[in-house]
Amino acid sequence: MKPKRISNYLLVGLLLLVGGLVGFLSVHWHLATPHERTFTITARKYAYDPAILRVNRGDRVRIRLLASDVTHGFYLEGYDLDARARPEDTTFWLRRPSAGNKYQPVEEISFIANRPGKFRYRCSQTCGYMHPFMQGELIVSPNYLYFTSVGLSVGLAVGMLLIFRRLPGGDRP
Amino acid sequence: MVTANPIAEATVPTEALEPPWRFNLFARWPWLKRLVRMRSFQFLVILPNLFMFYLFIISALFGTPVGNRNIIIVFVWILWWFMLIAVLVPFGSRIWCTICPLPFFGDWIQRRAVIRVRTGKSPGTENSFFGLHKRWPKRLSNIWLQNFGFLFLATFSALLVTRPIVSAAVFGILFLVATVLALVFRLRTFCNYVCPISGFLSLYAMTATVELRSVDKDECLKCKSKACIRGSDKGWACPWNVYMGKLDRNNYCGLCFECVKSCPNDNISLFVRPFATSDVVVRGYDEVWKACIMLVLALTYSVMLLGPWGRFKDWANVSEARNWAGFGLFAAGQALLALVIFPGLYYVSIRLAKWYARADSVPTKELFLKYAYMLVPMGLLAWIAFSVPLLMVNGAYIISVASDPLGWGMNLFGTADFPWTPLRPHWVPFLQVPILLTGLYYGLRGLHKVGRRIFTDPAQLHRSLVPPAALLVGVTLVFLKLFIG
Numbered sequence: 001m002k003p004k005r006i007s008n009y010l011l012v013g014l015l016l017l018v019g020g021l022v023g024f025l026s027v028h029w030h031l032a033t034p035h036e037r038t039f040t041i042t043a044r045k046y047a048y049d050p051a052i053l054r055v056n057r058g059d060r061v062r063i064r065l066l067a068s069d070v071t072h073g074f075y076l077e078g079y080d081l082d083a084r085a086r087p088e089d090t091t092f093w094l095r096r097p098s099a100g101n102k103y104q105p106v107e108e109i110s111f112i113a114n115r116p117g118k119f120r121y122r123c124s125q126t127c128g129y130m131h132p133f134m135q136g137e138l139i140v141s142p143n144y145l146y147f148t149s150v151g152l153s154v155g156l157a158v159g160m161l162l163i164f165r166r167l168p169g170g171d172r173p
Numbered sequence: 174m175v176t177a178n179p180i181a182e183a184t185v186p187t188e189a190l191e192p193p194w195r196f197n198l199f200a201r202w203p204w205l206k207r208l209v210r211m212r213s214f215q216f217l218v219i220l221p222n223l224f225m226f227y228l229f230i231i232s233a234l235f236g237t238p239v240g241n242r243n244i245i246i247v248f249v250w251i252l253w254w255f256m257l258i259a260v261l262v263p264f265g266s267r268i269w270c271t272i273c274p275l276p277f278f279g280d281w282i283q284r285r286a287v288i289r290v291r292t293g294k295s296p297g298t299e300n301s302f303f304g305l306h307k308r309w310p311k312r313l314s315n316i317w318l319q320n321f322g323f324l325f326l327a328t329f330s331a332l333l334v335t336r337p338i339v340s341a342a343v344f345g346i347l348f349l350v351a352t353v354l355a356l357v358f359r360l361r362t363f364c365n366y367v368c369p370i371s372g373f374l375s376l377y378a379m380t381a382t383v384e385l386r387s388v389d390k391d392e393c394l395k396c397k398s399k400a401c402i403r404g405s406d407k408g409w410a411c412p413w414n415v416y417m418g419k420l421d422r423n424n425y426c427g428l429c430f431e432c433v434k435s436c437p438n439d440n441i442s443l444f445v446r447p448f449a450t451s452d453v454v455v456r457g458y459d460e461v462w463k464a465c466i467m468l469v470l471a472l473t474y475s476v477m478l479l480g481p482w483g484r485f486k487d488w489a490n491v492s493e494a495r496n497w498a499g500f501g502l503f504a505a506g507q508a509l510l511a512l513v514i515f516p517g518l519y520y521v522s523i524r525l526a527k528w529y530a531r532a533d534s535v536p537t538k539e540l541f542l543k544y545a546y547m548l549v550p551m552g553l554l555a556w557i558a559f560s561v562p563l564l565m566v567n568g569a570y571i572i573s574v575a576s577d578p579l580g581w582g583m584n585l586f587g588t589a590d591f592p593w594t595p596l597r598p599h600w601v602p603f604l605q606v607p608i609l610l611t612g613l614y615y616g617l618r619g620l621h622k623v624g625r626r627i628f629t630d631p632a633q634l635h636r637s638l639v640p641p642a643a644l645l646v647g648v649t650l651v652f653l654k655l656f657i658g
């Protein structure tokens with residue numbers, strides 16, 4: 001009885017591994033050469049335009065931030081960047097949250113998108129009722145986590161269905 | 174004559190699955206049993222909550238209207254919500270109902286006592302209750318009202334979770350309704366059939382790792398007094414109108430522990446059990462729709478609150494954006510998705526399951542009801558995945574608001590100026606993925622468990638699992654796309 005139980009776990013583990021690997025490799029083979037990408041982001045209550053930035057890993061990303069109504073923030077998770085922009089002001093302020101330093105005036109935000117995946121940028125200046133939910137997305141390809149997770153989900157489901165086939169049938173009274 | 178809660182009464186012990194193991198907490202920790210048997214137990218655990226509730230209402234009325242600076246918004250919709258969905262429900266079943274302040278005054282008025290028990294002959298009980306003690310209409314004795322109530326509140330969720338005054342108004346109304354219903358109807362009618370929070374707690378409590386049950390069910394069947402449901406001089410008649418001899422699911426047990434006090438045979442205990450394993454029986458269309466509504470709301474909240482699309486936020490944020498057409502579209506779309514489209518997809522998967530399994534003899538209704546359990550663990554885990562970023566990103570507000578609960582510039586604990594500092598927000602996706610996969614795992618496992626109770630032929634069983642499993646994978650992929658894709 002026991003060896004069969006172990007083999008079931010192994011089967012699911014194997015299919016999880018295969019699913020995850022297929023997902024991972026499906027994007028790994030489509031790596032793009034790095035480019036320079038420039039965006040002008042306009043922040044307004046309670047959204048950014050553009051709401052989604054798509055870049056490739058290794059791209060140099062340059063961002064200019066504008067605020068159209070009230071003061072807004074731009075906290076980019078995963079990249080340790082926090083900016084602040086005021087309406088009718090083309091200069092904005094930037095700081096490194098982890099360093100705890102103060103905002104410095106800058107012309108643009110510039111960084112290398114060296115971490116793949118989906119990262120949210122959020123408003124860091126209380127701007128109104130829906131402020132905590134004001135956010136946009138930076139998607140850095142290849143998004144390994146997403147495609148691996150898709151593979152894992154499919155692998156898990158297929159593995160479990162196969163295991164169910166190996167188990168005895170119904171026990172309806 | 175004992176007339177049990179119609180929802181709970183429908184639970185037939187033979188259909189439930191015994192957990193593979195369960196651990197008797199009262200036997201292991203007698204002090205815990207002594208604690209819950211204290212007559213003052215529930216009052217003592219509600220009291221601090223009642224005080225907080227009062228503070229929240231004061232804060233909403235007199236504090237800052239800025240949500241992330243007001244304790245009612247930060248403590249309720251960031252801290253309480255996360256604790257409820259990620260900790261209390263999966264590990265404590267309906268333990269929130271033990272300490273919920275909403276029915277407190279209703280109970281007090283009905284019992285004319287906060288702690289002591291009054292014996293008497295109010296219909297169906299051995300206790301004396303004040304009020305009209307009417308029966309709740311039978312056709313409303315289900316969770317449809319809770320389904321529609323929660324969906325209605327969810328339509329205004331953008332206002333509810335950002336405006337202190339809206340939160341206070343909703344809690345105030347619920348408080349009032351709970352009290353008035355207690356005057357007119359018997360026992361906890363509000364909790365059983367009306368409270369919108371109770372509806373989803375009942376659904377997700379099925380997965381919980383604890384259960385209050387009889388130690389020996391045969392003892393209950395032999396018991397003449399039925400003191401658990403009728404009450405005695407030791408404890409009040411079950412406020413949820415549940416008879417312990419038939420209780421086999423957590424759904425409608427509010428963990429008030431009155432039955433532990435009143436049971437003359439000392440036959441009721443709190444047990445620990447594995448997660449999402451035994452209460453796998455979904456019974457009634459109201460419960461199926463609850464599962465669908467909750468899953469869809471986890472999805473629409475993820476789009477509206479956690480997504481980058483400003484248009485949806487504007488539609489939901491109607492009192493500020495004044496886009497009534499957009500709001501109408503949002504409200505109608507959400508309702509359509511929750512009440513028609515997703516249940517329709519689920520129905521199609523069930524029809525496909527029946528066709529693929531060549532199971533003409535199995536009623537579609539039976540498959541539709543029973544296979545719906547797969548949506549329960551999936552829905553709970555999807556809600557947890559949704560709630561993780563709320564706490565990790567906005568949890569810093571808890572620290573600042575604790576010192577300045579009304580946003581008046583106080584600094585009670587010296588943390589009022591604590592800056593908004595998201596806690597490792599880039600780790601959130603790495604937490605959401607295993608959470609969703611766990612939901613998928615338990616959903617599929619539940620599906621198989623339920624299927625084994627329906628089909629005797631293994632080939633039919635396995636074929637019948639494929640279409641609903643595909644739907645569950647599809648749901649997982651949609652959440653993955655929203656969270657990390």
